Amino acid sequence: MIDVMHIGGTTDWFQCLCGNEPHSDGFFSCDGDGRIISPSVTSGWNERIYVCGLCHRIIDGPTLQVMAVCSEQVVFDNDRFDWSNY
Ligand SMILES: [Zn+2]
Numbered sequence: 567m568i569d570v571m572h573i574g575g576t577t578d579w580f581q582c583l584c585g586n587e588p589h590s591d592g593f594f595s596c597d598g599d600g601r602i603i604s605p606s607v608t609s610g611w612n613e614r615i616y617v618c619g620l621c622h623r624i625i626d627g628p629t630l631q632v633m634a635v636c637s638e639q640v641v642f643d644n645d646r647f648d649w650s651n652y
Contacts, residue, residue, distance in 0.1 A: 571632040573618075573625055583632070584627035591619035594644075594652075600624040600636035602647045617644070 575581030580593050595605035596617040603609040614627045622636035622644075636644065 572630045573623070573632060575630070576645075577627060577630065580616070580625065580627075580630070582618045582621060582623060582625070582643070584618060584623070586618050586620035593618055593625065596624065598624075598633075598635065600640045600650070602644050604652050 571583065573580055573582045575587070579588060581587050582593075586592070593616040594602045595609075595611045595613075596602050596615055597610065598612075598615065600617040600622060602617060603611050605613075615633070616625045616627055617623070617636060618625060622641050624633045624636060625631070626633050631642055
C-alpha cells in the first residue's frame, strides 16, 4: 500500500511538508513531471498542479495531495527556467 501524503495549509495558502510557504520559496504551476510552465491556458497547464520551490514536491492544488517529487533532470531544468516566459 502506498502512503498518500498531503501538504498543510489551505488551497489558497500552501504549507509544504518541507516548511515552504507562498511568501518564502513559493509554488509554481507545472506539468505532471513538475516542470515549471506558465499559469496560462496556452502553456498546457491543467490549472491544478504546482511544484514546491524548495523541496520539488509536485502538489495537486485542489486536494493538497503530494503526487510525486521532481526527478533530478526536472530540478535541473527548473533551476534554469526562463522567468520571462512565466
Ligand atoms: Zn516543499
